[in-house]
Amino acid sequence: MKVYLDNNATTALAPEVLDAMLPYLREQYGNPSSFHTFGSSVMPALEAARESVAALLGAADASGVYFTSGGTESDNWSLRGAVSLHESRRSIVTSAVEHPAILETAKEMEREGYPLRVVNVTGDGLLDMDGLGSALDASVAVVSIMAANNETGVLMPLSEVAEAAHSSGALFHTDAVQAVGKVPMRIDADEIDMLSLSAHKFHGPKGVGALYIRAGLKLPPLIHGGHQERGRRAGTYNAAGIIGMGRAAEIALQRMGIEREQVGRLRARLEQGILSSCPGAMIVAPAAPRLPNTANILFRGVESEAILTLLDLRGISASSGSACSTGSKDPSHVLLAMNVDRNCANSAIRFSLSRYTTDAEIDYVLEVLPQVIARLRSISPFA
């Protein structure tokens, strides 16, 4: 049996999405920016996709949606753009548990002279709001806090962060790559200035995403060139990708209620099943508000890559936050920031479910996993 439980890495392309894309890869290959009808007739489909994405974000104004190549580009654009708006506001405030697309970009910008302040999280993975408060002053250009953590699924209090950022005159950006399509977004109600998303995290195609920019915010372009996206994001439209993202957004919005319930039920089964069959197992951030699809489990005493290798041999795809790769193995920066000790952090496995996950798949994982853990525990010095 093949079981894919790594949906926070990427998701299966929905068949409906593929169907929506195919005409634009086959006969309707024209450039949407062209003068001639053959190309320009594609444009309405892009605009429809923009509307669908805006609806998924809870944004009344679809013109705030700018198509990009994905989450990483959107994150880079938001930070680079934000620090260039006011000469007196050059600092970036972010959290210790951000995705590398934010953290590494901010660190690179720090080397270039843009001061960086990293706010810690609580043991539950939630932003330390006092820490945020003391990081804020009149030099801060942008506060960038993720909507949902990719490793733990912990949901950050976006409206509170937005309020804190705005009260100090800073912009608020959220990397919502893991949250969009899984939980409702309220970009207008939460007063979010900028939001990054990526299509392949909600059953859309890879290589396409968007940055939402609040109306009136004059964020300069990151990518220069042609006049696409009202001159703010150059590059020929990835028409099929954008149209696929639009269809994926439509489906995600339509089914959000049902899927949250269904995926949440399967996640609860998985977590309860693991706790009762694998001694020493512990759920990360069980009490925090979390995405319904993400379970991060510490299998104390057993090393995560060894677990992943045995699961892989049995057809189960999951992941861990660390990779024992280039001579040093760094445990997950997210778990370390939550004060999980190093050995425990090296025993973490993330299972991330999707709308396509079935009860039979969860049954299979619950059959295989206890054997894997018991086998490795029998050779562990920490057993």
Added chain:
Amino acid sequence: MWKYSEQLMDHFMNPRNVGVLESPDGHAEVGSPICGDAMTLDIAVDDSDRISEIRFRTFGCAGAIASASALTEMAKGKTLDEALAIKNRQIADFLGGMPEEKYHCSVMGHEALHAAVADFRRKSAQVAEAASRLAASRPDAGLSLKKARPGKAVFVGGSPDRRLLISELSKALSESLGWPVEVELEQE
């Protein structure tokens, strides 16, 4: 997934010499703070300084587990000096090669073996010292130390009531060292 050889996967799936020895001659606990890996290694050493038994436990990835298993297979039956001469490269070859990025995984086993042999040698020296002192404190018994190892001291000589002497010596040594030491007496 890493591209692992069949031999490596075999040692990962069916690791040899797993566990602990009840009273090891040498014991080591090592870990890599960077990796967060950890390992224990026990050895039993016979009278000709050969590793007669070896057991390990590892918290680590497939590469770490397989290379620890391979190392125990390679070290078993070798003299201490021969075992210490095993190179990481040889472990990798024994496993039919391993990904370059995974080479560091075999370092821990190597380190554990060195630490276990050092532990054996340190304990042997402690037994030798305590046994020599004991022999000197009993001039009446006419003892001289012939061989010392962590769990055993071999004396030459000895007074008429050998059985009583053996148990007395063993008790005195075990008490002064804090672990059980067996005593043997050989005829001059």
